[in-house]
Amino acid sequence: MSPQQKALVLTQKQGNFELSSRSIPSPGAGQLLVKIQSAALNPVDWKIKDTGILGLVTHYPAVLGSDIAGIVEEVGEGVENFRKGDRVLAHGKYTNDLAAFQQYTLTVASFTAKIPSSESFDSAATVAVALDAAVVGLYGNEMGAGLTPPWTESAGDHESKKPIVILGGSSSVGSYTIQLARLSGFYPIITTASPSNEELVREYGATHFFDRNLSGKQLKAAISKVTDRPIRIVYDSISLPETQLVAWELLANNGTLVLTLPASVKEDEGKGRKAIHTFGYPHVPQNEELYRSSWAMVEKWLSEGTIQPNKYEVLPNGLEGIIEGLERLKLGQVSGVKLVAHPQETQ
Structure with missing residues (x-):
């Protein structure tokens, strides 16, 4: 595996997106390294770009995105329920090594679930954040x-x-x-x-x-x-x-x-x-216990059809397609579907 990957980065607060190169991180204890096949877009992503809201992103250049679906490449210390090759979905974090708009990311195993065979990477990518x-x-x-x-x-x-x-x-x-x-x-x-x-x-x-x-x-x-x-x-x-x-x-x-x-x-x-x-984010102390219990149910819910993923639309041009997709979200031009990008298709 190349130690470098392509990533879409926000150059500065309220700045522009640029395609860039950054190192592929290594998983620490309780983490997974995931090769991202599908990353979904959320309104919060364009709001961070335009306004820097919520103080979620404090360091630039920044990688955004938090809806992740992909393949486990490496398993960190202490993780017992995942292995290399598993298809997974996860809720990313507003930290560059754990964000979605790149080709590889780290995920927290507690907020990661296996994708049942009935679901694609694209459908699974619509689940976590919403x-x-x-x-x-x-x-x-x-x-x-x-x-x-x-x-x-x-x-x-x-x-x-x-x-x-x-x-x-x-x-x-x-x-x-x-x-x-x-x-x-x-x-x-x-x-x-x-x-x-x-x-x-x-x-x-x-x-x-x-x-x-x-x-x-x-x-x-x-x-x-x-x-x-x-x-x-x-x-x-x-x-x-x-x-x-x-x-x-x-x-x-x-x-x-x-x-x-x-x-x-x-x-x-x-x-x-x-x-x-409300703040649907697992990476804060007051939400961790609730989300550990709900994330333990996600694979079962999807497998049994208890939870149906969103309808989706795949964006062209890999990571670069995210830029136009976020603009469409901002302008209210998306209804009833979630926009999904394929980072591995980035030219």
Whole structure:
């Protein structure tokens, strides 16, 4: 193996992407070296480039990307459940040696899973980041609604016959939230999306669909015909100011609004509601325990079809194709699919 690899690097904060060469790292204890076959794009990637948000990236030039699927090339000390040649998916980290937009990366074994034979590298690459955002949003105690994870006890449907509303059900995060809501036993599972994506969200497990263009009042009226139970959980996977207002209008007293962006709503009516900005990232101490348990389930979920990966579109030109792909995400030109790049096809 050549000690060098191709990588797409962000040259400086709010700078430009360039194709570059960097060393292939060696795995430390608890890590794997993975040859990346497919890397998926996420909105956070263009937001980091444009704004340097969240302080996630502190050193430049920086390699971005965190949705990884590939082949194990080398196994670090203490790793017992993976071996060279395994097909795996993983949630990367905002550190150059553990990021996705390159040909080889390190992954943390605890947040890596084997890909079942039923899934391709491309489909597997759509899973990690969005599924993790759904997991912590629903089940995280500090950065989520604090529900009991359905995989931690044998006692079936924890949220049986309780309604949930998921705004943006055809988004990556929304689609996995629908599927986890089904796993938790929520009913009805109500979601919004474009009419063209109605069939897609129903495939994921939504029981009731409404047009995303309905106002808060219109949506509330429509939902009242579906259930008379209070809506105590709303997951807004879009989390723009206008969708947060819609969500806030639906949310019952003492309910929880889960957001993927910072809250622009606040409780001023004494209803005891809370808005939580979730952070679907396993590499922080407060999320590690939850994610160790959920990642232990990923291969089984995919194998059994409990969790279906997103639909995807493959970008041309290897790593260079990511640049245009992120621009399309920024301009809102992607709907119902995840964009995936093939680093090994880089010229």
